[in-house]
Amino acid sequence: MNSESAHVETKIVDGVHHHQYDIVIVGAGGAGMRAAIEAGPGARTAVISKLYPTRSHTGAAQGGMAAALANVEEDSWEWHTFDTVKGGDYLVDQDAAEILAKEAIDAVIDLENMGLPFNRTPEGKIDQRRFGGHTRDHGKAPVRRACYAADRTGHMILQTLFQNCVKLGIEFYNEYYALDLVMTEVDGVEQPSGIVAYELATGELHVFQAKAIIFATGGFGKIYKTTSNAHTLTGDGVGIIWRKGLPLEDMEFFQFHPTGLAGLGILLTEGARGEGAILRNASGERFMERYAPTIKDLAPRDIVARCMVQEVAEGRGAGPHKDYVLLDCTHLGAEVLETKLPDITEFARTYLGVDPVYEPVPVMPTAHYAMGGIPTNVAAEVLRDNTTVVPGLYAAGECACVSVHGSNRLGTNSLLDINVFGKRAGRNAVEYVKDVDYTPLPDDPAAGVRRMLEQLRDSNGTERIAAIRKELQDEMDKGAQVFRTDESLAHVTEVIAGLRDRYRNVAVQDKGKRFNTDLLEAVELGFLLDLAEVVVFSARNREESRGGHMRDDFPNRDDANYMQHTMAYLSGDAHSSDAADHIRLDWKPVTITRYQPMERKY
């Protein structure tokens, strides 16, 4: 327990700690803490987090948060909605995108009022800058829509939300690793009744009974080798939902951020291009002019990432191995770099020994963001099929799929997403718990988790966690990255099947109870393998190219057959090697309100 507020009574049953809260939030990144700020004052709330809240990966977001404040030039939420829909290659649910864009304005103002130190205009208002895919009047030219705090906007959001959680006395259970969602059958329907968590410091298990549960567990970029994601982003929350037989939506759509530091994957914000930086190939050519003549380097991420890979594939890459392109910031000047982009300037200096003031920076796409995840409606309620809500279960942020991002998220829309839908999840959970009682827990709700941990800890296996994980990540980079084909995906499918077999023989060397991060990594690897399998299985099934899903063997968008969301369900034997034995795919219609699908040109 890490809070000064009133300690809630707990009891210990068979060595398992039992807690009871109206609302339990799993995850203390942006979405989780935004939900907590909404939920805390209205209901007894606990936040369970694998990390100290300020370690969450929201803090790594750099460039900005979109909102049509029109502080520096004409803008409207309607244009923002259109850009979001078009940016997502029309797979966006337009009712959700409209909410995102409309509520963006309040979301930014909320944060400012909470204390966030945004950069300011000469009049003292929140300053705004350009970002990829955000345009004036339906694509005419880039617009200044991203509200920012230097290039540490995510850091400032995370800090501001944490500060306000401290102000409100929100109860945090830090370094508690949620491992299971407890479901209880009520009138023939499975209802959520609690969360089972593993206390890292002691190795003890805790059951949190709750009337409402909010998942805000972030993404799973660690299925890839080259990624901007933290080591801890292993998709545990999404994996828990999957193992419960609840569906996952649009898992084939993973975003590769164009400008990762070459070879490392560390993120360099798109805000650099927003401030005027230019991508160049080996000959110094501004190649984006050829691919997106109107907005050039500020085309959406899927397009820029593809163009970069294509430049390299066609022999125009820079460097001794011609395997990257260059982000040229040299014309921006030291002052812009030091004041508006200080962190990325330092990253390039520290990790590549390249000074962006004087030299262009080697960059290549890096696995960045899962557009797919736990399907929810616009109230952040989790869906058990295309339309039916799981009462009392919510999800928000990267782990969720509303879907406001469709097949490709626009930069700055994720910091927005966590605030808008985190707030909705918290607020709606408070309303929900007012009128309901606790769903009873089953006998020994921690039994499944205890068994899984004992199996891993007591295993006499011979397989190393790191070896399996490395092979998974290498193969995902090779076969399921920016470009995919049926052949590449079929190969990864086979690899994953083999790795899942080997995982059953995995060895945990640390047999202790306290801070057993070895055991933690073994559990995380299980989630990574499950999710990678769903990503690849869903990707193979979508025989078209759309947004972040580029099939070399099906290079065109196919609205007639694929203008719909993928819904993946776990069915059958989860442990069988053949994915087809236990993954069932279905479709979910896309909500179209204002904008009919058009060809996507920039």
Added chain:
Amino acid sequence: MTTATLEAKSTDAADAAIRSFTVTFLIRRFDPDVDTEPRWQDFDVEMYATDRVLDALHKIKWEQDGSLTFRRSCAHGICGSDAMRINGRNRLACKTLIKDLDISKPIYVEAIKGLPLEKDLVVDMEPFFASYREVQPFLIANSTPEPGKERIQSIAKREIFDDTTKCILCAACTSSCPVFWTDGQYFGPAAIVNAHRFIFDSRDDAASVRLDILNDKEGVWRCRTTFNCTDACPRGIEVTKAIAEVKQAIMRGKP
């Protein structure tokens, strides 16, 4: 464009990257279930010049000894998980490159000091966050902004507290402070940095409350300006200067 310069540089980097070195790490291990006292254990690791100390810890954990325990997350210096003492100096393991260390000698890695040691490189962070919470690290504004509008703040007023907004709460500063080592009651540099961030924010109205808190006997006057904190900060915050500004504000009775 300076492609030529870049090409030359990258070739150097590529050549350097080809050469790997055996680096010896001496890591201070402690498992309270087994050890009565911390003990030093050495590991030899194949490293490249551009690898980070965090890469070495991962190689040890993943290839040699799975029980080696440390915190880490983002691996590029923004989450603040992996502050540790490397060759006697507080740094983030993910921001310390092998090429910047003298590898002719073993590299010493141990937990940060002054906080209760839990296991290997992991300390109990709770006393650190307790001090942070005590300075009321959140905006307290008496004015109500116009509904749906931001508070106005000039670029110049925003700039005054810019430096201290960079803090990632990694504890590298606080756990490098000799005063904090001997007196765990001292708020420590990080808590003062976070108080500074609000004391000098023109939108905030509770500077006097925080200045009172820090005028306490365990407050800013314990600082002996050794500059360890400034040297330790992985974000380049001028911590000692921030503490001095808070001292001056207390003397003035206002920010």
